[in-house]
Amino acid sequence: MEHVRIIGCGKAAGEQKITNNDLENIVETSDEWITTRTGIRSRYISSSRNTSDLAIEAAANAIQSAGINPHDIRLIIVATLTPDCVTPSVACMVQAALGLNEDNIMAFDLNAACSGFLFALQTASSLLQEGYGLVIGAETLSKILNWEDRSTCVLFGDGAGACVIERDEKASMTFYARSSGDTAHALYCGSRSLQKDMHNVKEDKQYLEMNGREVFRFATRAMPDAIHAVMQDDDIDTIDLIIPHQANRRILEYVSKKMKYPMEKMIINLDEFGNTSSASVPIALARAWEEGRIRENMTIVLVGFGAGFTWGACRIETGGKQL
């Protein structure tokens, strides 16, 4: 358990809203198929702004919402599987954009696929000693999607979510994080392979591939597992709010039924944003924050799963103050 609390949240989205009807002009699909199978009605796609631009906007919004001096930030972690480039990290780009180059800061990226934000929050909570930590999930998944593959391109969107944390003895976060090392292509995106350029062998660009049914099966096991783990012996009924990874409404309905936990107490915005991978939990968190749904003395559970497979949860006890 870490004594930390969230003091501000922010989000950003790709600039172009694409509806299911718009996708009907790109691949052989229908609004009806996508809505009934996933609950997704639209997603935001970024064609001019990269992952760092979305991360910077979300970070600026989180800093404003926290009302802090950015020069007191000591740690920046960005969870992403779609960084702008191999190096430098998106976190260092955020640091530069915020004008924090001269400050005493550690900044780095972390990739745990769609569980990335949860892993980043846990890492930041355990590393942060003083000042503030900036934890961001940011993605431009549209650049790794095969826009001829209807089984994947309809599911994902671009966006970023961020939060500012500080140490506080009155608040707590309990974490659970797991990886299965099951990399057998249920959810996979390749990269350049070894020594191709040296031998002048041209390679096709690699795109995200997915076995939807296998991921579905995994997700419906992983989410209850992670929620039970952070709740330990406490009753699931005592959770005031669950903020889940926004992959598919049917997965959430299954989890709700299996755990006898009402859908009304889950924050769901996948209908508008689609699946934004590591940005999905912090975007939903920022929305809950903006709507005033996060208050003092609440028990809130963030929960997610992703490629790898990775999965995890964070139980937040907001304590006496708002988060």
Ligand code: COA
């Ligand atoms: N539009 C129309 N038809 C589509 C389609 C689309 N966008 N995508 C796939 N189909 C077709 C398939 O080709 C298949 O056709 P066929 O029966 O003629 O072969 C049919 O729809 C049924 O596909 P199926 O895979 O059985 O659908 P499903 O009920 O399993 O739903 C998913 C597919 C992807 C929505 C579902 O498996 C899922 O949500 N999985 C989890 C994915 C996820 O969460 N990924 C992110 C993890 S972080």
